[in-house]
Amino acid sequence: MSKQEAGENHHGLAPWCEECPLRRLDLFEDFSPSELGFMQGFKIAHRVAQAGATLMKEGSADGHLYTLFTGWAFRYKLLPDGRRQILNVLLPGDTIGLDAVIGDPPYYSVQAATDISYCVLDAIRKLPVLFRDHPSLALKLTRIALRERQGIDRRLTLTGRCAAEERIASFMLDAYDRLAARGLVRDHSFLLPMTQNQLADALGLNIIHLNRMLRRLRECGLLLIQDREARLLDLEQLRRLAPIHGGLTHRRPLL
Amino acid sequence: MSKQEAGENHHGLAPWCEECPLRRLDLFEDFSPSELGFMQGFKIAHRVAQAGATLMKEGSADGHLYTLFTGWAFRYKLLPDGRRQILNVLLPGDTIGLDAVIGDPPYYSVQAATDISYCVLDAIRKLPVLFRDHPSLALKLTRIALRERQGIDRRLTLTGRCAAEERIASFMLDAYDRLAARGLVRDHSFLLPMTQNQLADALGLNIIHLNRMLRRLRECGLLLIQDREARLLDLEQLRRLAPIHGGLTHRRPLL
DNA sequence: CGGCTCTTTGAGCGCACTCAAACTTCGTGG
DNA sequence: CCACGAAGTTTGAGTGCGCTCAAAGAGCCG
Numbered sequence: 331m332s333k334q335e336a337g338e339n340h341h342g343l344a345p346w347c348e349e350c351p352l353r354r355l356d357l358f359e360d361f362s363p364s365e366l367g368f369m370q371g372f373k374i375a376h377r378v379a380q381a382g383a384t385l386m387k388e389g390s391a392d393g394h395l396y397t398l399f400t401g402w403a404f405r406y407k408l409l410p411d412g413r414r415q416i417l418n419v420l421l422p423g424d425t426i427g428l429d430a431v432i433g434d435p436p437y438y439s440v441q442a443a444t445d446i447s448y449c450v451l452d453a454i455r456k457l458p459v460l461f462r463d464h465p466s467l468a469l470k471l472t473r474i475a476l477r478e479r480q481g482i483d484r485r486l487t488l489t490g491r492c493a494a495e496e497r498i499a500s501f502m503l504d505a506y507d508r509l510a511a512r513g514l515v516r517d518h519s520f521l522l523p524m525t526q527n528q529l530a531d532a533l534g535l536n537i538i539h540l541n542r543m544l545r546r547l548r549e550c551g552l553l554l555i556q557d558r559e560a561r562l563l564d565l566e567q568l569r570r571l572a573p574i575h576g577g578l579t580h581r582r583p584l585l
Numbered sequence: 586m587s588k589q590e591a592g593e594n595h596h597g598l599a600p601w602c603e604e605c606p607l608r609r610l611d612l613f614e615d616f617s618p619s620e621l622g623f624m625q626g627f628k629i630a631h632r633v634a635q636a637g638a639t640l641m642k643e644g645s646a647d648g649h650l651y652t653l654f655t656g657w658a659f660r661y662k663l664l665p666d667g668r669r670q671i672l673n674v675l676l677p678g679d680t681i682g683l684d685a686v687i688g689d690p691p692y693y694s695v696q697a698a699t700d701i702s703y704c705v706l707d708a709i710r711k712l713p714v715l716f717r718d719h720p721s722l723a724l725k726l727t728r729i730a731l732r733e734r735q736g737i738d739r740r741l742t743l744t745g746r747c748a749a750e751e752r753i754a755s756f757m758l759d760a761y762d763r764l765a766a767r768g769l770v771r772d773h774s775f776l777l778p779m780t781q782n783q784l785a786d787a788l789g790l791n792i793i794h795l796n797r798m799l800r801r802l803r804e805c806g807l808l809l810i811q812d813r814e815a816r817l818l819d820l821e822q823l824r825r826l827a828p829i830h831g832g833l834t835h836r837r838p839l840l
Numbered sequence: 841c842g843g844c845t846c847t848t849t850g851a852g853c854g855c856a857c858t859c860a861a862a863c864t865t866c867g868t869g870g
Numbered sequence: 871c872c873a874c875g876a877a878g879t880t881t882g883a884g885t886g887c888g889c890t891c892a893a894a895g896a897g898c899c900g
Contacts, residue, residue, distance in 0.1 A: 407742045409828045415742040429735075432728050437735060437832065461720035468723045469716050473687050475730040479737060480692060486741045487662045487670040490789030494888075525846065534745030539888050541848060573664045577692060749856075780878065794856050796880065 347373060352399065352423050357511040358584040359470075368464055369585070375450040379442050381523070386427055386440040393454030396426035397585050401446030402523050406531065407438045416532035418481055419443075419524075421508055423584050425474050431457060444523045451585065470583040477582060484574050489534040492573050494543045497533045499572040502553060506562055507576070519561035602628060607654065607678050612766040613839040614725075623719055624840070630705040636778070638697045641682055646690040648709030651681035652840050656701030657778050661786065662693045671787035673736055674698075674779075676763055678839050680729050686712060699778045706840065725838040732837060739829050744789040747828050749798045752788045754827040757808060761817055762831070774816035 347353070347369045353361060361369070376399070379385060385396065385403060403420040417438060420426060429436045430453035461468045484504075488497050509520045526544070530537040547553040552568055554561040562568055569575055602608070602624045608616060616624070631654070634640060640651065640658065658675040672693060675681060684691045685708035716723045739759075743752050764775045781799070785792040802808040807823055809816040817823055824830055 407738060409742070409746060411828070413746040413828075415745045417738050417741060428731060431724070432731050434835065438738065458720075461724050465713075465716035465720070465723065468720065468727070469686070472723070472727045472730055475727055475734060476683060476687050479683075479730060479734045482734060482737045482741060483662060483672050483693065486672060486737060486744060487664070489741060489745045490670045491664060491668040491786075526848095527846080531746075536889055537846095538848085538890085542888090545848085573666070573668070580689065782878075791857055792878095793858085793880085797856095800880085 346370065352584065355423075355512060357582060358423060359581050361584075362466070365464065365467055368460065368467065372451050372456050372460070373449050374452045376447065377450055378445065378447045381442055381444050381446075383442045383446075384439060385442060385448075386436055386438075388437060388439045389435050391427075391430060391433075391435040393430060393452075394427065395430050395451040395453035395457075395585070397449040397451065398422055398424050398426060399447045399449055402443040403440055403446055404443055404524075404528065404532070405438050405440050414531045415534070416528060418478070418485065419505070419532065422512055423582070425478075425585055427453075428471075428475055428478070430454065431471065431475075443528070467585075470585065473583045474585065485532075488574055494533070494535055494539060495547065496571060496573050497535070498540070498543055498547065499552070499568045500574050501529075501533060502560060502562060503565075503568055503572050503575045505560070506565075518563070518565065519559055521558060522555060522560040523558055601625065607839060610678075610767060612837060613678060614836050616839075617721070620719065620722055623715065623722065627706050627711050627715070628704050629707045631702065632705055633700065633702045634697050636697055636699050636701075638701075639694060640697060640703075641691055641693075641695040643692060643694045644690050646682075646685060646688075648685060648707075649682065650685050650706040650708035650712075650840070652704040652706065653677055653679050653681060654702045654704055657698040658695055658701055659698055659779075659783065659787070660693050660695050669786045670789070671783060673733070673740065674760070674787065677767055678837070680733075680840055682708075683726075683730055683733070685709065686726065686730075698783070722840075725840065728838045729840065740787075743829055749788070749790055749794060750802065751826060751828050752790070753795070753798055753802060754807070754823045755829050756784075756788060757815060757817060758820075758823055758827050758830045760815070761820075772816075773818070773820065774814055776813060777810060777815040778813055 347366055352358065386392075388408065398420050400422055403426065404416050405418050405420060405426070406414050406416040408414050420440070426440055426448070427436060460471070484500075488500050492500070505522065506515060506518075506520065509515050514520055524532070526540055527537050530540040533540065535543075544553070544555060548555075550567075552562075552564045552571070554563055602621055607613060641647075643663065653675050655677055658681065659671050660673050660675060660681075661669050661671045663669050675695070681695055681703070682691060715726070739755075743755050747755070760777070761770060761773075761775065764770045769775055779787070781795055782792050784790075785795040788795065790798075799808070799810060803810075805822075807817075807819045807826070809818055
């Protein structure tokens with residue numbers, strides 16, 4: 331696994347917060363002008379990184395907070411013997427490295443699944459000011475943390491109590507819903523830039539078993555994965571199969 | 586499952602925040618006088634509930650926030666077909682119902698495992714004031730949420746990637762460490778007020794299989810559970826068996 | 841072309857499950 | 871006092887889901 335560097339990018343495509351296209355999505359909550367003004371000073375860089383790059387590594391904090399702007403990433407935990415659990419998948423608008431709020435170094439790592447771009451927020455210097463002078467943003471931050479907890483709770487329930495096919499169906503519907511809210515779904519299909527190895531680590535399954543279950547779902551006409559693209563062939567049956575779905579439809583806070 | 590009522594208790598044993606014995610534990614962070622003063626007004630009742638009582642039910646919010654004072658409780662999610670995943674175990678000092686911060690009703694339920702007592706905080710009325718006037722408490726709240734996420738991440742990793750015996754060992758060591766910090770461990774043993782059914786639902790295991798694994802651990806001289814009491818017979822071997830343990834040793838925020 | 845990563849398939853094992861039932865404990869009412 | 875039922879624990883028997891091991895095929899890059 332070659333380590334790739336994250337690159338700085340101050341020019342060109344990095345938008346000002348006021349014109350951030352993410353904020354225009356219905357998915358995210360509105361911002362007051364004063365909030366926006368603070369965020370503009372909070373943000374200190376816009377960076378890009380290549381697929382496979384490690385954005386954050388277990389045990390080492392850099393005092394920054396990121397907001398994913400384009401692309402996919404995932405947060406995971408490694409066990410000493412090499413086993414990996416992917417804790418959640420990060421999509422545009424998601425916050426990375428909330429633990430900077432605690433001050434403790436993170437107990438997990440974050441890796442880019444595609445080429446990505448992201449905003450860098452100066453957590454260590456600006457968070458105290460944020461909490462002191464912008465209670466509405468502080469509340470937003472807390473709510474982001476609680477949303478994340480909700481997502482992990484779902485994943486835990488799925489992993490602890492559901493069969494392989496149920497997990498896959500729930501995962502795909504979840505990705506479908508989240509991507510649809512970002513305008514990244516066309517005709518019931520979306521880009522799925524994860525290897526089956528990563529998918530398996532996210533679902534708590536063995537890669538070989540996952541592969542077989544994907545085949546079965548394909549043969550049943552529910553789901554097709556091909557060339558990094560997932561196509562949900564029968565949404566209704568998928569929803570019937572998935573024990574957990576929906577419920578994340580409210581507007582979400584965005585930093 | 587008989588539904589039992591939670592009882593109000595304004596007299597006698599309910600301590601003022603200033604003299605709260607929990608705050609004296611090294612486990613929890615110190616409080617400034619101003620924080621303490623606010624908390625005193627934040628707290629509107631001290632209640633008790635019987636083992637088995639439901640403190641919080643999926644979908645219904647009462648605008649309150651609780652801090653568990655004595656006893657055990659657990660937070661869980663039910664699937665439509667009755668399967669249950671216990672998301673985490675709550676011990677004295679833990680916060681219940683953080684989602685009141687969001688305003689959304691909770692997507693999970695909370696049940697008392699023993700007779701318990703707990704503080705009731707007037708979230709819906711006082712949280713805005715807290716965020717506006719007490720940034721240090723707001724930060725504390727956020728950090729509590731992030732601590733919870735950390736715990737669930739651990740549980741997810743355990744459930745997704747670890748074998749039954751590893752899960753049991755990690756769970757027991759976790760309970761051991763948390764209870765020890767509260768002075769509730771004597772001679773490597775502690776009260777474990779959970780049925781095997783509940784344990785199984787917490788670990789993502791079948792109750793019968795759990796029972797057999799407990800027997801095996803007992804026969805290997807690692808662990809003994811009897812009469813609602815757990816005794817860790819060989820801490821060293823348990824730690825060697827558990828893929829995840831420790832790391833929660835820092836002082837924790839308390840509301 | 842070889843070397844790499846990822847996907848796919850086969851064969852077979854075993855961990856964790858289901859089904860079934862005995863036993864213990866405890867509270868309740870006859 | 872014992873009978874009874876409810877809830878929890880324990881054990882046996884047998885199945886199957888999801889695992890490991892092994893290897894072939896597919897796509898990509900140097």
